[in-house]
Amino acid sequence: MPGLRQRGVKLYNWFEQRLGLGAPSIEMAEHEVPENTSSWWYVFGSAATVLLMLQVVTGILLALVYETSASHAWSSLQFLDHNVKLGWFLRAMHGWGSDFMVAVVLVHLAQVFIFGAYKFPRELTWIIGVFLLLMTLGMAFTGQVLRFDQDAYWGLGIGVSIVSRVPLIGGWLVDLMLGGPIIAGPTLTRFFALHVFVIPGILLACVGLHLWMVLARD
Amino acid sequence: MDTIEQKTHDAQPVRSEPESVRSAKHSRRAFLFKLSLLVNGAVGAVMAVPIIGYLLGPAMKKGSSYNSWVTLGPLSDFPEGETRLVNYRNPVTTSWDGPTGDVPCWVRRVSGSTFQVFAINCAHLGCPVRWFAQSKLFLCPCHGGAYYADGSRASGPPERGLFEYEHRVQGEELMISAGKMPTLANQASISPPLTQIEGADAAKRLRALERPEPRCGSCQG
Numbered sequence: 429m430p431g432l433r434q435r436g437v438k439l440y441n442w443f444e445q446r447l448g449l450g451a452p453s454i455e456m457a458e459h460e461v462p463e464n465t466s467s468w469w470y471v472f473g474s475a476a477t478v479l480l481m482l483q484v485v486t487g488i489l490l491a492l493v494y495e496t497s498a499s500h501a502w503s504s505l506q507f508l509d510h511n512v513k514l515g516w517f518l519r520a521m522h523g524w525g526s527d528f529m530v531a532v533v534l535v536h537l538a539q540v541f542i543f544g545a546y547k548f549p550r551e552l553t554w555i556i557g558v559f560l561l562l563m564t565l566g567m568a569f570t571g572q573v574l575r576f577d578q579d580a581y582w583g584l585g586i587g588v589s590i591v592s593r594v595p596l597i598g599g600w601l602v603d604l605m606l607g608g609p610i611i612a613g614p615t616l617t618r619f620f621a622l623h624v625f626v627i628p629g630i631l632l633a634c635v636g637l638h639l640w641m642v643l644a645r646d
Numbered sequence: 647m648d649t650i651e652q653k654t655h656d657a658q659p660v661r662s663e664p665e666s667v668r669s670a671k672h673s674r675r676a677f678l679f680k681l682s683l684l685v686n687g688a689v690g691a692v693m694a695v696p697i698i699g700y701l702l703g704p705a706m707k708k709g710s711s712y713n714s715w716v717t718l719g720p721l722s723d724f725p726e727g728e729t730r731l732v733n734y735r736n737p738v739t740t741s742w743d744g745p746t747g748d749v750p751c752w753v754r755r756v757s758g759s760t761f762q763v764f765a766i767n768c769a770h771l772g773c774p775v776r777w778f779a780q781s782k783l784f785l786c787p788c789h790g791g792a793y794y795a796d797g798s799r800a801s802g803p804p805e806r807g808l809f810e811y812e813h814r815v816q817g818e819e820l821m822i823s824a825g826k827m828p829t830l831a832n833q834a835s836i837s838p839p840l841t842q843i844e845g846a847d848a849a850k851r852l853r854a855l856e857r858p859e860p861r862c863g864s865c866q867g
Contacts, residue, residue: 497742497744498740498742498743498744498746498747499742499743499744499745499746500742500744576746581746582772582773582774582788585767585771585772585773585827586771586772586773586788588772588827588829589767589770589771589772589829589830590771591831592829592830592831592832593830593831594831598829598830598831599829599831599832600705601705601831602827602829602831602832603704603705603707604701604702604704604705606704606827607704608704608738608740609712609736609738609825609826609827610736610738610746610747610749610825610826610827611746611827612736612739612740612743612746612747613739613740613742613743613744613746613747614704614740615746
């Protein structure tokens with residue numbers, strides 16, 4: 429159907445004239461790389477990005493059911509596991525995806541280090557990458573808190589005990605972390621905000637910068 | 647722009663700038679731009695006060711203001727010479743706290759009206775310690791912290807004894823002052839370690855430890 433195809437091209441051109449994103453995207457995708465870099469060793473950065481996308485999608489799907497309250501968080505996850513169609517599967521994907529993401533980001537870091545790919549002119553890419561690792565770990569910790577089961581509760585106790593050892597401002601940091609005098613409702617809502625808004629926002633912005641620098645340098 | 651930049655970076659006095667550049671720096675546009683920066687900055691500062699105040703709210707409250715006296719039950723619940731686990735509802739809670747508003751603690755009735763009430767949290771990393779009546783030790787499941795019956799440190803990574811609640815007997819009830827999770831930040835009395843390997847007085851310290859006096863590393867005051 430030449431008519432439909434023509435109309436499709438016309439629509440694409442209408443958007444492309446105004447957005448101007450298509451041409452550079454195609455250029456990026458077609459960009460040639462040296463033959464010796466077409467190796468599986470370079471897959472871990474892309475793998476981490478794919479995992480991140482999966483985490484975003486499964487995380488949003490979990491948020492459709494999850495209840496952010498200390499008294500109901502755990503039972504809402506039981507409901508998700510047993511009463512929501514394929515809920516158990518999405519929850520498992522998000523949980524395993526988290527483990528895999530930490531592992532793949534660490535492998536990516538090791539590969540870049542061993543290959544010496546952190547050197548000039550890629551130092552800033554490396555530095556932001558280290559922050560991305562820290563944020564991945566932050567996502568893993570805040571995410572397991574949201575289950576609000578025994579693991580989460582005593583895990584928070586460990587976090588609080590570590591923070592309480594900070595000289596001078598330790599007590600102040602403990603209160604800031606718990607949002608109240610004990611591990612309870614306000615603690616969970618704080619960690620929810622961190623896990624769903626604060627850390628992912630910074631993480632995605634840094635991934636954008638990280639990728640931009642990778643593409644700009646190659 | 648390049649020529650202007652070079653000019654201003656030159657060591658020559660500013661007077662040598664062309665008239666147009668000098669006047670551009672003092673134009674109405676430049677003035678209004680600076681003024682708008684100032685106004686925006688002021689608005690930002692005014693907005694920051696409630697935002698930061700809101701965020702830091704829980705940390706700005708004085709720790710002792712959370713504490714109040716709660717009952718752990720009648721004295722008859724606690725046989726002399728025994729250590730029992732008791733749950734109390736934290737005096738500061740929200741209605742959506744659920745079971746997390748219930749806090750466990752260990753009550754030791756030494757004799758008569760002499761009690762010790764220990765926090766469940768290990769002084770190392772806050773894990774729940776458990777009382778083993780046969781061995782007369784509190785043991786922590788996380789990293790092997792161990793405490794004697796009186797709460798003083800026996801071994802393991804904790805650098806002090808168990809945290810203790812202030813308590814009193816009122817009528818026939820045992821009351822404790824509770825409300826805030828005990829951590830090193832709010833109960834930071836660190837007792838000397840049991841064994842000091844380095845130092846000249848190691849032997850003296852060890853001998854002192856062997857004295858049969860009751861040791862209470864965590865007793866306050």
